[in-house]
Amino acid sequence: MIRFSMSPRRMRAIQLPVLPSGEPALALGPPPKRALALALLNAVLALLAAGAFASPVAAHDLGGPMGGFGSGFGHPLAGFDHFLAMLAVGLWGAQMGGRSVWTLPATFPLIMCIGGIIGMFGLIPDETIRIAIAVSLMVLGGVIAAGWRAPEWAALVIVALFALFHGYPHGQATLRAADPAAFTVGFVVSTGAIHILGIGVGYGLKGIWNGNLVRALGGVIAVCGVYFLFK
Numbered sequence: 001m002i003r004f005s006m007s008p009r010r011m012r013a014i015q016l017p018v019l020p021s022g023e024p025a026l027a028l029g030p031p032p033k034r035a036l037a038l039a040l041l042n043a044v045l046a047l048l049a050a051g052a053f054a055s056p057v058a059a060h061d062l063g064g065p066m067g068g069f070g071s072g073f074g075h076p077l078a079g080f081d082h083f084l085a086m087l088a089v090g091l092w093g094a095q096m097g098g099r100s101v102w103t104l105p106a107t108f109p110l111i112m113c114i115g116g117i118i119g120m121f122g123l124i125p126d127e128t129i130r131i132a133i134a135v136s137l138m139v140l141g142g143v144i145a146a147g148w149r150a151p152e153w154a155a156l157v158i159v160a161l162f163a164l165f166h167g168y169p170h171g172q173a174t175l176r177a178a179d180p181a182a183f184t185v186g187f188v189v190s191t192g193a194i195h196i197l198g199i200g201v202g203y204g205l206k207g208i209w210n211g212n213l214v215r216a217l218g219g220v221i222a223v224c225g226v227y228f229l230f231k
Helices: 008-013 033-051 069-078 080-096 100-120 126-146 152-174 180-206 209-230
Strands: none
Touching (some): 080 100, 080 180, 126 209, 152 180
């Protein structure tokens, strides 16, 4: 009979973790933080690439009658320019940190509702709204790319100004909704969800490579704004 022996020192070197029950634990450790961040970044970039071929005014002129909550919830998602701006607000809040994490995302839907009321009266030409929305992507993406830690009041003014223009087409769509109140609640909830997504992406990427991934994503959003401006 052939016997194989191993020194106690070598056995300790390959000893497996042990559970409280005494059984060996064959658990894999968590994936590296950078790998998770890169996977998240790849998903976001794929979404940006897909949205680049979408119409920037898809949510501005859906045409036909609207429904209730479901139609309102899908409204910010139908126009990729709206989606990017709302994502950028969450990203910027996460990048700045402190109170801005919640004050910026809370301000946007509130002022957006005011913009929606203005939109019901049709006081501003549609082309002006389209340009303003494209510029909002350029500015919000630009400040993220620059890593600008703006004073909170300045950031709130910027976010509130652009929220007015993003709310305007939602107000026009509300006039065609079968249930205007439910439609309004739907697009506000959807806006908040996109903000939360932006905050999550921002926090997921800000600790990687000194926050350069967040800044790069801001640059992509700004470039999308230029694209939508001249599309």
